[in-house]
Amino acid sequence: MIPFTKFENVYFTKDSRGRERFFTQNLTPGLSFFEEDLVRDGGREYRNWEPRRSKLCAGMAKGLSQTGLKRGSTVLYLGASHGYTASFVSDIVGREGVVFCLDFAPRVVRDLVFMCEKKENMAPILGDATDPKSYAYRVLPCDIVFQDVAQKQQAEIFLDNCKHFLKPGGFGILAVKSRSMDITIPPRQLYAKVKEKLEKETTIVDFKVLDPFEKDHCIFVVKKP
Numbered sequence: 001m002i003p004f005t006k007f008e009n010v011y012f013t014k015d016s017r018g019r020e021r022f023f024t025q026n027l028t029p030g031l032s033f034f035e036e037d038l039v040r041d042g043g044r045e046y047r048n049w050e051p052r053r054s055k056l057c058a059g060m061a062k063g064l065s066q067t068g069l070k071r072g073s074t075v076l077y078l079g080a081s082h083g084y085t086a087s088f089v090s091d092i093v094g095r096e097g098v099v100f101c102l103d104f105a106p107r108v109v110r111d112l113v114f115m116c117e118k119k120e121n122m123a124p125i126l127g128d129a130t131d132p133k134s135y136a137y138r139v140l141p142c143d144i145v146f147q148d149v150a151q152k153q154q155a156e157i158f159l160d161n162c163k164h165f166l167k168p169g170g171f172g173i174l175a176v177k178s179r180s181m182d183i184t185i186p187p188r189q190l191y192a193k194v195k196e197k198l199e200k201e202t203t204i205v206d207f208k209v210l211d212p213f214e215k216d217h218c219i220f221v222v223k224k225p
């Protein structure tokens, strides 16, 4: 298991064809939540993280230079769904960190509640990301705001949450699904529009198109001044 120098607490192996597999050290040894492979190495247990199931992992596989995520980070995760990516973020931030996992679909938040009973640094929130004031009382100031919601106003929702919760100097990570925003314009053109909006309030530190892992998606990493 080889640690990434640029992504704290994320590891990789290479198979005989040179293909990378991604891992985090399992915060809850013995437990896998999505039937992911558990691998033991050097007395530790690691969970296999699939870039085809996670836009954050896809961004790493596409060569992001940084995410800002580290041990002890406080994270607001918007669009946590059943918790696939959030569970790996939980491994990365470890026991000293916390991941506030928000989704507006009661069905998935119910699943999240069961996961959060096992992964004690995760907190489920049933809430609508378009209305940060409605859940502000449940969230601490954050080092990282991560967003993956398939909504037309993805950039505005993200910036509004960064305004409310992100500490100065904190990192925002935005996964963009171009077809949810506007199906009539080519993805590259849409990414340029999102970039323009983000640049007005943040500093963009990285950007990657996520194809072929996620068709017509990209990811931005920004820093709050």
Ligand SMILES: C[S@@+](CC[C@H](N)C(=O)[O-])C[C@H]1O[C@@H](n2cnc3c(N)ncnc32)[C@H](O)[C@@H]1O
Pocket (backbone or CB within 6 Å): 053, 054, 055, 078, 079, 080, 081, 082, 083, 084, 085, 086, 102, 103, 104, 105, 108, 127, 128, 129, 130, 148, 149, 150, 151
């Ligand atoms: C593509 S899924 C997220 C997958 C997840 N990030 C992962 O990698 O495991 C998008 C999620 O965003 C949620 N969502 C969409 N709009 C939302 C909103 N306004 N507020 C909260 N959640 C929202 C949906 O219910 C859905 O679960």
